[in-house]
Amino acid sequence: MSYERVYYHDYHGWQQDFTLSNEAFNVFTAENDEVLTAVNFFTCTDNVEYEVKIFETFNDGELQNELSQASGHIDFTGFHTVQLDTPALLNDGDEFYIYLKLSDGGLPYDQTTDVWGYTIRSHANPGESYYLSSAGWTDLYTYDTTANFCIKGLVAKNSDIDSEHNTINLVDIKPGSQIDTTVSFRNNGEHFSKLYWEIIDHPDWGAWSFSQESGGLFAEFGTFNLDVSITAPTENNMEFSGDLIIANMHDTTDVATIQITLATTKTRVKNDLILHLFDQNNFISNLVRMKLMDQ
Numbered sequence: 001m002s003y004e005r006v007y008y009h010d011y012h013g014w015q016q017d018f019t020l021s022n023e024a025f026n027v028f029t030a031e032n033d034e035v036l037t038a039v040n041f042f043t044c045t046d047n048v049e050y051e052v053k054i055f056e057t058f059n060d061g062e063l064q065n066e067l068s069q070a071s072g073h074i075d076f077t078g079f080h081t082v083q084l085d086t087p088a089l090l091n092d093g094d095e096f097y098i099y100l101k102l103s104d105g106g107l108p109y110d111q112t113t114d115v116w117g118y119t120i121r122s123h124a125n126p127g128e129s130y131y132l133s134s135a136g137w138t139d140l141y142t143y144d145t146t147a148n149f150c151i152k153g154l155v156a157k158n159s160d161i162d163s164e165h166n167t168i169n170l171v172d173i174k175p176g177s178q179i180d181t182t183v184s185f186r187n188n189g190e191h192f193s194k195l196y197w198e199i200i201d202h203p204d205w206g207a208w209s210f211s212q213e214s215g216g217l218f219a220e221f222g223t224f225n226l227d228v229s230i231t232a233p234t235e236n237n238m239e240f241s242g243d244l245i246i247a248n249m250h251d252t253t254d255v256a257t258i259q260i261t262l263a264t265t266k267t268r269v270k271n272d273l274i275l276h277l278f279d280q281n282n283f284i285s286n287l288v289r290m291k292l293m294d295q
Contacts, residue, residue, distance in 0.1 A: 003038070004190075005031065005155040007098075009128045009148035010110035012120055014042045014079075017106040018149070023132040024107050024140075025055075025063065025099040026151045030090035035250045037088075037196075038154040039070070039098055040081040045105030048074045054088040054153075055097040061136050063097055077105075087156070087196065087250050100151050107131065112146040122146045157193035161248045162186055163256035164223060170262040176234045183226045185246060185256045187219045194218050196249040203242025203260060207231035214249075232264060239263045 007028040018024075039052050050072060056065035067088040074080055090096055100107070109129070112122045129140040129149040140147050164184035173179060187195035198214040211227035226246075233240060241261040248254035 003154045004034065004157045007036075007153035007155070008151075009124065010150045010152075011122050012110050012113075014044075014108040014150050015110050015113045015120075015122070016108070016147075017044045018109045018131065018140075019106040020143075021131040021133060022103065022107065023099070023101045024130060024149045024151065025058075025097050025137075026129050026149055026153075027058070027095055027097055027127060028153060030092055030094050030096060032090075033092050034090050034155045035087045036068070036084065036090055036096070036153050037156040037194075037250070038081055038083050039100075040079065040152045040154065041100055041102075042079050042108035042150050043074050043077055043102060043105055044108055046076050048105060049103035050074055050080075050082070051099075051101040052082060052084070053099040054084065055099060056094075058095075058097050058137075063099060063137075067096070081154070090155070096153075098151050098153050100149070108150045109140070109147050110150060111144050122148070124148045156250060157190040159187050159189035159193040159195035159219070159248055159250060159254075161195055161197055161246060161254055161256045162188045163246070163258055166258060168258060168260045170230075170260070172265050173232045173262055175232055175236050175264045177232050179230045179232060179262075181228050181230070183228055183244060183246075183258055184223050185226070186223045187217045187221070189219050191219055197246055198249050199244070200247045200252075200255075201243065201245040203240065203244070205233050205240045205242065206262070230260075230262070232262060236264055237266045 009026055036054060053069045054067040055063040056067055068084040068086050070082045070084050110122050113120050124141055124146050126139055126141045130137045131140055162185060168181060170179055187193060189195060195217040197217060199210060202208050209229045217224050244258045244260055246256045
């Protein structure tokens with residue numbers, strides 16, 4: 001499984017369609033300091049607009065302190081997993097709230113159900129699932145003491161960014177020229193973990209561009225090569241240095257820092273001017289050229 005933990009209350013998945021509301025949320029308690037990266041849920045019909053939000057608190061009947069969100073369109077009925085726009089950091093022991101709004105078809109929920117003469121028993125507790133009614137947020141337990149909404153939270157496995165090289169030295173670079181180089185890094189995290197990385201800083205000299213500025217990398221994919229293009233500063237005979245920093249978006253203290261130095265060449269303007277002055281006398285010009293080349 002590509003997730004470390006799944007938060008859920010629905011033991012048997014989608015059993016019924018709840019059509020009294022199209023907005024609901026589930027309450028969970030974080031079991032560790034970890035990162036919520038995705039949410040999954042069912043849709044009861046085709047062509048549904050969805051909206052997912054993660055909240056930190058629920059006070060006085062209102063969800064507050066939004067941590068992350070995701071929204072979009074789903075073409076077909078069924079089970080879906082959506083990535084949050086930004087990971088939500090969870091603190092061990094704190095409650096968090098996953099809100100879901102669906103445009104059509106109702107909200108799938110789990111409940112004790114009789115199937116072909118057998119009773120499939122589900123279990124619920126007060127304060128786990130809520131739906132929006134005319135009276136405000138209402139506990140689903142008051143509607144059915146065995147029911148919970150099918151809204152799940154997915155916690156990422158631990159990823160770890162590690163660079164292949166810590167330094168890049170560029171020497172004898174013509175002022176103002178473009179240099180293409182490569183920065184390599186990998187995900188040294190747990191198996192099936194996905195590293196969400198982003199460039200958060202680079203040297204302030206020259207002009208910089210990258211083949212991409214953020215992305216995702218599974219641990220099994222090995223080394224990733226990031227193409228970097230640098231336009232050198234226009235100053236002659238100078239040395240520049242600075243850090244390119246790539247961060248793990250799930251843990252901004254986990255970074256790959258690559259120190260980059262660039263040294264520009266000396267100017268030849270003075271020598272070229274002297275050669276131009278002697279251009280009409282080949283003999284003298286050749287002597288001067290040989291002398292200058294010995295310098």
